[in-house]
Amino acid sequence: MTVSFDRTEIPERQFKFVPDPVTMWYAGKIILKKSSPDAPWRFQGGTVQDDTLREFRVTVEGDNVLHIFNEMRDPPGETRYTYNVTVRLGNESFTCKSPVIVNDPH
Numbered sequence: 001m002t003v004s005f006d007r008t009e010i011p012e013r014q015f016k017f018v019p020d021p022v023t024m025w026y027a028g029k030i031i032l033k034k035s036s037p038d039a040p041w042r043f044q045g046g047t048v049q050d051d052t053l054r055e056f057r058v059t060v061e062g063d064n065v066l067h068i069f070n071e072m073r074d075p076p077g078e079t080r081y082t083y084n085v086t087v088r089l090g091n092e093s094f095t096c097k098s099p100v101i102v103n104d105p106h
Contacts, residue, residue, distance in 0.1 A: 003043075003066075004035040005087050007094060014094060015085065021100035027072040030101065032085065034064045041089040048083045048101065056081070056101075074103045 048056040
């Protein structure tokens with residue numbers, strides 16, 4: 001998936017995630033890439049909210065890629081998780097708290 005960030009926008013519109021939500025049917029990883037490799041910001045980290053089953057792990061790979069590993073421990077049926085992504089631009093950090101992962105195990 002791609003992530004765009006524009007600090008000149010109002011906070012609710014600074015980030016754009018494509019696609020959002022992202023749906024997973026099996027264990028694996030979500031790869032977030034900068035929409036433009038030349039963008040001046042870099043990924044700093046991320047967290048998945050309400051991860052009571054401890055099924056998610058987030059790593060930053062270089063400046064342009066963030067991986068969300070998903071072990072898919074959910075019972076059958078759809079479970080939605082909001083996650084945070086933090087980026088760094090210069091000496092400032094910015095966090096988006098609205099994108100969604102949908103786990104729908106088969």
